[in-house]
Amino acid sequence: MTKPLRLGIAGLGTVGVGVVKIIRRQAEMLEMRTGRPVVITVVSARDASKDRGVALTGYAWETDPVALAKRDDVDVFVELMGGHDGAAKDATEAALASGKDVVTANKALLAIHGQALAEQAEAAGQVIRFEAAVAGGIPVIKSLTEGLAGNQVTRIMGVMNGTCNYILTRMEATGEGYNTLFDECGRLGYLEADPNLDVGGIDAGHKLALLSSIAFGSKPAFDDVVLQGIQRIAIDDIRHAADMGYRIKLLGVAQRTARGLEQRMTPCLVPANSPLGQLEGGTNMVVIEGDAVEQVVLRGPGAGEGPTASAVLGDICDLARGLRIATFGQPATTLQEIPAAQTGLPAPYYLRLALQDKPGALAKVATALGDAGISIDRMRQYSHSEPTAPVLIVTHKCTSAALDIAIEALDQASVVDGAPVALRIEEL
Amino acid sequence: MTKPLRLGIAGLGTVGVGVVKIIRRQAEMLEMRTGRPVVITVVSARDASKDRGVALTGYAWETDPVALAKRDDVDVFVELMGGHDGAAKDATEAALASGKDVVTANKALLAIHGQALAEQAEAAGQVIRFEAAVAGGIPVIKSLTEGLAGNQVTRIMGVMNGTCNYILTRMEATGEGYNTLFDECGRLGYLEADPNLDVGGIDAGHKLALLSSIAFGSKPAFDDVVLQGIQRIAIDDIRHAADMGYRIKLLGVAQRTARGLEQRMTPCLVPANSPLGQLEGGTNMVVIEGDAVEQVVLRGPGAGEGPTASAVLGDICDLARGLRIATFGQPATTLQEIPAAQTGLPAPYYLRLALQDKPGALAKVATALGDAGISIDRMRQYSHSEPTAPVLIVTHKCTSAALDIAIEALDQASVVDGAPVALRIEEL
Structure with missing residues (x-):
């Protein structure tokens, strides 16, 4: 296995640049660990002339990601553009159709089209990996799909949108209202182009749908996620929750019950002294409960150049090492459609x-x-x-x-x- | 890949029984996830007549684990006996020599003989997996070796001996002295046959040596771990630490500095409100810091039938799925000998x-x-x-x-x- 693994990277935003930096800086380490050189052959982004703070010399340039995805000098198509339709989807399909594996950070694409893409990949003998799509630098997809494969998962919980958590923790810390902190997030570049993806809970809902699919062997069903954003949380809510010993978190919960598959991503009150309650700022946390392992809690940075690139590199190293697995942990054609259920468990x-x-x-x-x-x-x-x-x-x-x-x-x-x-x- | 994966399990203590239970209970789920039946063909333990609370019908029985390891109807030798020499080592070597992969929960064996065993395995084209050897149900070996493979690891920290943590947290909670709680652990069955493995920090030191090897590409060097047990911690220490806002934890730290590789497993004071400080009872926590991911924290049960069996099953599922990787994440022959260094960082x-x-x-x-x-x-x-x-x-x-x-x-x-x-x- 001394043949290099050749990457075509589409998208040179924060994450793409992070991936390029690691591959340039750590070439020797990556080759030592995977047994072969990991190289970038071609990159693609909207603007070739922009200074991205990293050298792109030695890479071919394609303006069209679909063209990049089809190139003969690419083994793995690394999709870091984002968006659930358009170029990201077209290029991913083209990559699979032309015999490439895919590594992506695109939660929207997979939450909405994951079933079809996984079926296409598996029919073609290709692999789609998406560690970076969920919870940034935390290796949660790998932990759930592989490390905990001996478990019947009983529940998944998580705080998986750093922007929402930043707003909510800052509201408590500063006493500022939601609108002020929303504006601050805009200035800091913490918001997606469509801010509703963040504050409306959609982005976190995408992530929950992907985890649910792996955990419960079900087709990704983002439309079944009960969604509620944080836009109506007032400073009074934060204060009153704190008075009672709680914090408000945009909390995802997925569990399979006799009624069906429950998936919700809604603001909840959680005990202030619990691990989820103590989560500050952009940090993410995922709690996995299984019949054998009881409870495992994973915490780490939910976004950012380094952490997200770390997750992308984890997937790339797996492919370089020949570690290949079905997208959602079992053949896509065996994933079930489980009816959506509202939670039946009473709560205050x-x-x-x-x-x-x-x-x-x-x-x-x-x-x-x-x-x-x-x-x-x-x-x-x-x-x-x-x-x-x-x-x-x-x-x-x-x-x-x-x-x-x-x-x-x-x-x-x-x-x-x-x-x-x-x-x-x-x-x- | 519909050929079954055939397991020979040596050792039917708590963990062995847990593994048998999962394989009997979840046969369908495991086949769905791995693409092939996962079956036990033969088991081995000292006493064939003992009631272990699980049916062993349909399995061949070997009294000699070495004989089990060599059998033609075994693909994977599952070593759950423990002990760094004697039968566990002999049977592991025999398994590798006769073309079997090995899954083990044996931290002592690998911390002491891991380099030789990894070299033997890799020369023979076989694989050794040991998720259950470190931090019980937490998929930390997989996270470090695979999920975070794109990182140059800067530091590993962890609380990885549940018995020590149980004693220390109970000392604070009850005001009882070390000796009383040590005796309580004995009655509860929380102590290894040689209690010094637990309270002397040796068991946790074995685990740290394994994590260090993966993190820093070094040969496992347990002898270089600076060890200090918890036997001399008095109730006054616990109280005084608490007065100052600290808790005492048996804390492992490994980092590579210009001076060499620092590995220590010693009781330390950590802030009471930090994630490590808040760790209660038998729960383990591992903190991994890398140049890209910043910091990932993994928490979960450090021992027990279900959690440890979950880790063993993770390794078994990997082998059933054809996921094969070098023992310490890179070829054993490329692991370096890094000189041991005392910590140079000043601290109070x-x-x-x-x-x-x-x-x-x-x-x-x-x-x-x-x-x-x-x-x-x-x-x-x-x-x-x-x-x-x-x-x-x-x-x-x-x-x-x-x-x-x-x-x-x-x-x-x-x-x-x-x-x-x-x-x-x-x-x-």
Whole structure:
């Protein structure tokens, strides 16, 4: 195996540049570890003239990633462009069709088209690897697919969007509101081109769908992920959660129950002193629970040049070493369609309402909850100057179905302005 | 690849039984994931008549593990006996010599004979896998060898002996002394047959030597690990550390510096609110720092039937899937001999002395430290009834070499009874 592994890299943004740097800096180490030279033969990006802070001499240049993907001097197509359609998808399909393996950091592409791409790859005898698509530098895809392959996975949990976690932890640390910190993230370059991918939970939802597929042997089903973003989390929510010993995290949970496959990516209250509660800034954490291993917790940087490039290199080294595995850990044609299920496990919920300031309003809230079978653990109404009063409620354990009924009733009772903020409290 | 992978399992203790249970319970899942049936053909243990709580019907029985290792109906020799010499070593060598791959949970065997065994395996085209040898259910060998293969590792840290961590956390929680908790561990079956393997830090030192080899491309060098056990940690040390915001952990640290390869497994003070400080009971944690990934932290159960069997199954699934890799991540013949180095990084140290109750004794202590260039951050002398007074000292940052000089001087000054307890304070 002294034949070099030849890479064609499409996309020279932060991650692409990180990958080029490692391959230039660590050529000797990579060859020692994989048994063969790992070389870049061709790169592609929109603008060939831009200074990216790394030498690109010695590489061919293609403006069209599809053309790059088909070249005879490429063994592995490294897709670092992003986007679930367009060039990324076309080039990935072209690479597989022309006998290349694919390494990608593209969670959207795989969460939406992963099933079709995996089937195409496996029919062609090619491999798709995507460690960098989930949780940045944490080797979570490998741990789940290979290291924990002897486990029937019972639950996956994770905080997998660094931008959301940065906003939420900064809100608590600074007392600034969501909008201020959202703007700060924009200035710092922490937001995707479409910020809703971050703050709407979509990006993290993509990641959860990929982990679910591996864990439960199911077709990636991003459309089944119950999504809720962090846009409506107010500084009052953060403060009230902290008063009660909780922190708010955009938390992913996936588990298979008798009802089906539950996947949700929603802001939740978690104990402030739990490992998930203590997660700061852009750090990610994934918790994997299995019937044999009990619980494994993986923590690391969720984004950034070095960490994401580290994950891409892990996949590249695997291919250089001849380690080849089905995209989602078992043949794509054997992945099942498991019906989506809402969570059936009762939990306490945190509610924030804008209560209209008129006699009997609070009674109507209590009635709506009581009629749905929900009892109140704690309640607090703040004094106020606006025409509506902020009311914070923590319920005793109830099902999400009961909560939906109560919120529907509140809506019809016309005593609450706008939709309540309802957050599940996960005791973990 | 529909040919079954045939396992011969030597050793039916806790881990062996766990492996048998998973293979019986999850046969369908394992075949789905690996593409072939994973079957046990033969087992071996000392006592064939013992009830182990799992059916062993359908398996051949060998009383001699060496005979098992040589059988024609075995593809993978699964060594779960333990011990660095004798039957485990003989059978492993026999398995490799007769064309079998090896999966083992035996840290002692590999830490001491790993270089020779890896060379034998690689010359024969066979593979040795040992995920279960380090940190129980945590897929740390795989993460380090494969997932983080694109990194030049800068440091490894870890708490990797559950028994020591159990004793230390229970000392703080209950206020009981070391001896009481040591006896409790014996009753609970938490101790190795030779307890010094646990409380002397040897078992954890074996694990650190294996991680170092992979991380730094060096021959496993257990003899170079600076070892210190937890036997001399007193309840006063635990309390005083807690007062200052620290916890005492048996902490492994490995790093390569200009001076050489530093490997130490010693009790240290770590911040109580750090991830390592918060580790409770038998849970293990490994921190891997690399030039690209920054820092990845892996946490999980360090021992027990299910978690350790999970790690063994991860290796078995890899072999069933055809994933084959050099024992220490690169050819054994390319591993370097790196000279051992003491840590050169200064750190504050915690000292506990039994000071003789005579005039000028404390002055002599202060002089010995001052002469070695060590300044005192905090000191406390307790009132006492014994002829010696307990004195607790926290130094400002100093080198371990300076500390050795001071301790030598204290010894010669004849004002201190016995050797001082000296613990490094790691700010992490």
